[in-house]
Amino acid sequence: MNYSYKRYWEPSTSQALQASLGVGAVGTALFLPLDLLKVRIQQRAEGIGIRQKNFYAGYNFNRLFRQIHETGVGMKGFYVGLTTAIWARSSHLFVRNLVYKTLYDKYKPPKPTNDLTGREKQVISGIAGGVAAIVSNPFDLILTRQQADRGFLPEYRRNIKGVLHGIARTIREGSVSSLYNGLSANILRAVILNVSLTRPYDYMKESMWIMFGDTYFNIPTAAFCAALISTTLSLPLDNIRTRMQLAFKDPAKNRINYSGLIDCYRKATIIEGYEALLVGYYPYFLKNILYSLFTIYAMDAIETNWKKQAGLAEKYI
DSSP states (O other): OOOOOOOOOOOOHHHHHHHHHHHHHHHHHHHHHHHHHHHHHHHHHTTTOOOSOSTTTTOOHHHHHHHHIIIIIGGGGGGTTHHHHHHHHHHHHHHHHHHHHHHHHHHOOSSTTOOOOHHHHHHHHHHHHHHHHHHHHHHHHHHHHHHHGGGSOGGGOOOOOSHHHHHHHHHHHSOGGGGGTTHHHHHHHHHHHHHHHHHHHHHHHHHHHHHHOSOTTHHHHHHHHHHHHHHHHHHHHHHHHHHHHHOOSSGGGOSSOOSSHHHHHHHHHHHHOGGGGGTTHHHHHHHHHHHHHHHHHHHHHHHHHHHHHTTOOGGGO
């Protein structure tokens, strides 16, 4: 039996990588201030936890924004580590999308719908995210240290000037393995983030289409639900990653010393309570939802233009 069929247009691996890297770099730059606020809140909360029960979970990120702005750094202070952030995001996206596209093309069955099931996409997405986290971890570590630096006392600051300086200093103070502090938490975070974004988004988007048809609210609603789920599930690991990446080699400089992921989780929950691992929720959620929406609409516009250039009929676009 002949299983060959005529495929509709789909981007090549090269096109997918180029578009995702460009969109990812712009999105990273746009929403970097939210990432900095999240890191600063996590930095403040270590060893303290949530000090009061309120809407902001003890840390008002609006007030923190004003505090940082009023120190004299202005908006420039929220873009500390911009180059490092783009390196981190670009390396992650390159590896993640390359692995995803390779596995997708390998296991995509020859059927008219030309697609995998939602569960299969979820598994591939998780694998791709975990592999990408290994590659991007050194850049993530340098970025986290740059963003948190002004939150330390002057004598504790690392004063990292850029990616290469940060890598060289980290190796000099420890070893090459020091670039992979927090790797286990970073891998698990990336896997959970990818898995919990992919399937819920596709499910909600399809459900909205079935109930209401093709409306302008389908994508924002699906993205909101997916971001809510992924933020809640991945934030505890993001908090652990931040703590382990900010740790100094000198134990006397750390509020709490950790020997690994499990030890960090145990000490944080015993000293501060389980809710301490959810600090920074609001800026993290806002970053996830805004970045997701920006990526979805930008990639959709790029792919629509490519389909028109490929000569597809309007009904297939």
